[in-house]
Amino acid sequence: MDEFDVVVLGAGPTGENLAERSHAGGLSVAIVESELVGGECSYWACMPSKALLRPAAALADARRVAGAREAVSGALDAAAVLKRRDEFASHWKDDGQVNWLEGAGLQLVRGHGRLDGPKRVIVDTPDGGQRLLTARHAVAVCTGTRAALPDLPGLADVRPWTSREATSSGQVPPRLAVIGGGVVACEMATAWRALGSEVVLLVRGSRLLPRMEPFAGEAVADSLRAAGVDVRFGASATEVRRDGLVTLALDGGDTVTADEVLFATGRVPATTDLGLETVGLSPGRPVDVDATGLATGVTGEWLYAAGDVNGRALLTHQGKYQGRIFGAAIADRAAGRPLDTAEWGRSVATADERAVPQVVFTDPEVSAVGLTLEEATQKGRRVRGVDYDLGNVAGASLHADDYQGHARAVVDLDTETLLGVTFVGSGVAELLHSATIAVVAEVPISRLWHAVPSYPTISEIWLRLLETYRN
Numbered sequence: 001m002d003e004f005d006v007v008v009l010g011a012g013p014t015g016e017n018l019a020e021r022s023h024a025g026g027l028s029v030a031i032v033e034s035e036l037v038g039g040e041c042s043y044w045a046c047m048p049s050k051a052l053l054r055p056a057a058a059l060a061d062a063r064r065v066a067g068a069r070e071a072v073s074g075a076l077d078a079a080a081v082l083k084r085r086d087e088f089a090s091h092w093k094d095d096g097q098v099n100w101l102e103g104a105g106l107q108l109v110r111g112h113g114r115l116d117g118p119k120r121v122i123v124d125t126p127d128g129g130q131r132l133l134t135a136r137h138a139v140a141v142c143t144g145t146r147a148a149l150p151d152l153p154g155l156a157d158v159r160p161w162t163s164r165e166a167t168s169s170g171q172v173p174p175r176l177a178v179i180g181g182g183v184v185a186c187e188m189a190t191a192w193r194a195l196g197s198e199v200v201l202l203v204r205g206s207r208l209l210p211r212m213e214p215f216a217g218e219a220v221a222d223s224l225r226a227a228g229v230d231v232r233f234g235a236s237a238t239e240v241r242r243d244g245l246v247t248l249a250l251d252g253g254d255t256v257t258a259d260e261v262l263f264a265t266g267r268v269p270a271t272t273d274l275g276l277e278t279v280g281l282s283p284g285r286p287v288d289v290d291a292t293g294l295a296t297g298v299t300g301e302w303l304y305a306a307g308d309v310n311g312r313a314l315l316t317h318q319g320k321y322q323g324r325i326f327g328a329a330i331a332d333r334a335a336g337r338p339l340d341t342a343e344w345g346r347s348v349a350t351a352d353e354r355a356v357p358q359v360v361f362t363d364p365e366v367s368a369v370g371l372t373l374e375e376a377t378q379k380g381r382r383v384r385g386v387d388y389d390l391g392n393v394a395g396a397s398l399h400a401d402d403y404q405g406h407a408r409a410v411v412d413l414d415t416e417t418l419l420g421v422t423f424v425g426s427g428v429a430e431l432l433h434s435a436t437i438a439v440v441a442e443v444p445i446s447r448l449w450h451a452v453p454s455y456p457t458i459s460e461i462w463l464r465l466l467e468t469y470r471n
């Protein structure tokens with residue numbers, strides 16, 4: 001039997017951060033990993049997907065500027081892009097991250113971990129054995145999510161792509177069908193089209209990126225179409241079969257044939273084989289937590305869940321943020337130190353509810369934080385949406401000829417602070433943190449008026465939004 005102060009299940013970005021913070025708080029930590037240390041993000045999500053997208057963005061940026069455009073000829077070198085992607089995925093080896101874990105003083109236990117009642121974890125080890133780990137203070141579930149696949153006749157036999165194959169494929173499929181209208185669908189349609197695939201994007205609903213401001217999905221749909229992607233709304237697959245090629249039957253009677261089909265249809269929490277039933281929780285569901293990370297419905301203040309698995313915000317940076325906050329809360333509770341649970345306090349993940357930033361790396365990029373106008377209105381806030389065309393900002397027009405872009409700030413009329421901001425356009429990813437700071441710090445409009453953006457940068461959008469609000 002091995003006893004540790006804390007046992008962490010899952011060494012993705014969330015588990016790594018939570019383990020490190022608990023250890024920095026004076027606790028011994030074992031971290032259990034069934035696949036690769038670094039998790040989905042490092043090998044099959046953020047890193048390889050952005051490595052696929054960045055060359056396309058660099059090329060598109062050059063093509064948008066007269067003078068540079070003339071120096072660019074030809075398409076992306078797909079083999080070189082895939083090779084660079086492989087490097088960013090560390091060739092699907094985790095030695096570097098294992099070194100980091102060990103250097104940070106954390107004990108790695110390889111294998112599939114499962115709860116076995118309060119503060120007990122059984123690990124099926126790669127040698128076929130089992131190891132029992134017990135936790136003096138806490139067990140933290142950081143097991144992430146897996147791709148959700150619909151219950152579609154024929155699906156099991158067609159070897160569909162999920163986000164894993166879409167981010168790790170070593171071949172460019174001549175024809176790719178993508179199902180879904182969320183972030184994975186939009187980013188992967190962008191990437192594989194730029195790499196040379198004929199792409200059809202089959203969207204069940206009527207818009208792309210449905211959780212964002214409507215103008216974001218509209219801009220991405222327009223540009224995907226301009227790039228040659230066949231974007232179809234109101235299109236649902238009813239049946240799928242593979243006969244060498246994949247054929248999808250659509251509900252309107254059409255069929256689509258492709259070399260590969262990517263299902264980008266959301267995520268399910270990795271909680272089906274986790275022993276949740278041994279502590280009174282339901283397998284297959286997210287592990288609900290309070291703002292300090294404690295699992296609700298479990299007595300004794302020992303079970304935590306952080307990152308994708310708790311369903312609060314399915315983003316690496318939010319998982320890492322929860323890892324930092326919940327890891328410190330575990331150490332504080334263990335030492336009997338008081339927690340700071342006031343809103344925005346040291347021990348609570350308030351940003352999950354108020355200011356989640358996200359960048360969608362399509363062309364144009366979409367970057368957004370906080371509430372959309374519709375969400376703020378639905379929450380009963382008295383708000384005004386302030387809109388401005390980014391193409392009219394001097395810095396943007398220098399950035400690209402005929403710059404296309406848009407920004408919206410959602411102003412709370414009672415407090416005169418920002419509840420949310422969305423930017424759409426080339427190069428807006430790096431603008432987002434300014435908005436995140438404004439939302440988190442609840443900077444009054446009257447003070448933002450004194451935050452002077454440099455001329456001529458795209459950041460001058462801030463001045464234009466403020467002027468529009470004051471007019």
Ligand SMILES: Cc1cc2nc3c(=O)[nH]c(=O)nc-3n(C[C@H](O)[C@H](O)[C@H](O)COP(=O)(O)OP(=O)(O)OC[C@H]3O[C@@H](n4cnc5c(N)ncnc54)[C@H](O)[C@@H]3O)c2cc1C
Binds near residue numbers: 034037039307
């Ligand atoms: C294609 C794609 C692109 C994305 N791009 C971005 C992006 O650009 N930016 C962004 O912020 N987010 C992005 N995301 C989301 C991001 O990948 C997740 O939010 C992030 O990986 C969550 O981290 P996590 O540590 O909570 O879970 P994961 O990264 O899923 O890690 C969980 C770990 O737990 C392990 N595990 C699971 N069960 C067990 C068990 N029983 N025992 C032991 N180990 C176990 C798994 O093997 C895994 O290593 C993307 C997602 C996808 C699918």
Ligand SMILES: NC(=O)c1ccc[n+]([C@@H]2O[C@H](COP(=O)([O-])OP(=O)(O)OC[C@H]3O[C@@H](n4cnc5c(N)ncnc54)[C@H](O)[C@@H]3O)[C@@H](O)[C@H]2O)c1
Binds near residue numbers: 204
């Ligand atoms: N750049 C980034 O920040 C980034 C990139 C990729 C993924 N992610 C995160 O990963 C998570 C997963 O992304 P995702 O795009 O897989 O999920 P999602 O929930 O964002 O989108 C899933 C889409 O699939 C559709 N869908 C679901 N079931 C369907 C079905 N049976 N048939 C047709 N369509 C169906 C939904 O309507 C939705 O449009 C998201 O929460 C996202 O935030 C982030």
